[in-house]
Amino acid sequence: MQVVMIHCGESPHPSHQGFADAIDADLYGLNTCSVDRVAGTIPVEVLNGLLMGEYDVCIAEGTRSLYGSLSHQLFSDSTLIYIAADQSLYQVRRHEDDQPFLNRLIGRYGMSAMETAFNRYIDGVIAVSEFTAEYTNEIVHAPTRIAHPYIQPDLYDELGTVTPDLASNTAVTVGGFAQYKGQDILVDAWRLVRDRFPGARLRLVGSGYPPELDQEPGVTVRGYVDDLCAEFERASLYVQPSRADSYPVSVLEALRAGLPTLVTTTTGNKTEAERVSSELVVEPSAERIADGVAGYFGRDVSERETMSATAERRGRRYDGKTQKEIFRRQFHELLSEIGH
Structure with a gap:
C-alpha cells in the first residue's frame, strides 16, 4: 500500500512527520513540488495537487493542505484521510469580525459548498483531540479517530528534570503571539489577577508580542527563548488562554514539567x-x-504539589514512541472501517 502525507510549508509539523514515519508514508509538499513559483499561494497548491502522482492513500495534513488534496482527488480514486489539527473549521463557523477575511467570507457564503466538497472526497478523519473532532464532524461527516501530538524526544527528556517554583505566584504561557492564541485576553485578565494578588507575575514566551505589553504591570515579555525548561522552573502555573486551539504541544510540555495548566x-x-x-x-x-x-x-x-504530581503523570504519556504507535493503530483501524 502506497501512502503519502500532503503538507504545506517546508515540512509537516514535527509530530505529523513522526506519524508519517510510523506508517512509512511519503511526503509531498504543496509549496515545493512540481511547481514552486509563487510558493504559498492557493493556485499553486491546487496545481501541485493535480500534478501529484497516484497513491493508494493520501493524508492531508491540516486544513490548508486540503486545497491541493481535494484537487488531486478530482482525478484520482485514492482514499483521502484528513488530519484535523488546526482551528480553521472552528473559526469559519463563527460569524465574527475578529476572524481573518477568508474565514469570514467562507463562513458567510461558502459553508454549503465546502461541506459538499468535503463529504464527497474526504473518506476519513484523524483529529488531534476530541474538541477538534467535535467541530470537524459538524462539517465532515466521515469516520473519525483521535491521535494526539507528542513532545519531541530531546525536550521530553529535559522537561523531566524540571522542578517548578510552586511557591511562587508566577504564571507562564508559551507560543507566538496570535489572535487565536488569546494572549491579549490573558494580559487583560492579569490586571484583574493583580487586584487580588499584587505581586503576581506573568511571563510571555514566544515571538511576535507587541513591545508595549512589556510595560504592563506584572507582565514580562520574554520573546523566543532557547531554554524552555528555565522558564518553566520560574513558574507555578501554565496558562493557555486560546480562543480556539486544537491541541497545543506547549500544554503537554508544561504538564511534562509538572506545571498545572489552566486552559x-x-x-x-x-x-x-x-x-x-x-x-x-x-x-x-x-x-x-x-x-x-x-x-x-x-x-x-501542598495542594499545588499534589496538582503538580498529577500534571507530571499526565504529561509523561506524551512521548513520541507511545503516540506514534497510537497513530499507527488508529490509522489502520480507520482504513478498515472505511473499507480500504
Missing part, C-alpha cells in the same frame, strides 16, 4: 487539564481566566 474550554487539551482539576478549565474571557488563576494562587503549596 480554556476551547482548547483541546482541556481533557488533560481537567484530570488535574476541573477548576483549571475556564471560559475564554478575561474575567473567567482571572478567576481561574486567582483560584490556583489561593491554594497552599
